[in-house]
Amino acid sequence: MAGAVAPFKPITGMLRRGLILDLSIALGLGFTFGNAFWYGYHMPRTNARDAHYKKLEEQRAARQGN
Template identity: 80%
Template sequence: MAVAPITGMLRRTLILDLGIALGLGFVFGNAYWYGYHVPRTNMRDNFYKKLEEDRIAKRGA
């Protein structure tokens, strides 16, 4: 045989591709969640909390 058979190439490639895809998905998912979603949610909650406090202060005073 002039060329040696390729063994395990598909398995190694599949494991590598899945590992990279899952790793990058996890990294970018966390970046979105903690870099965008959580701060925006906190800003929204703080806005409505302040709005409610102002409404109570105007009504109660």
């Protein structure tokens, strides 16, 4: 058994390549979906909220005559 040759090639380097690919995909998707959330949901909601409070402040100022 000491001189037996395995019928398949050793897996050297596969873990490292797979890890780099998995990390690249995870970071890429995380960045993509993070930006999609930030600019597709968070910023429009924030701008709508700010516009609402600006309108209320303008109405309040108009009632007070400022």
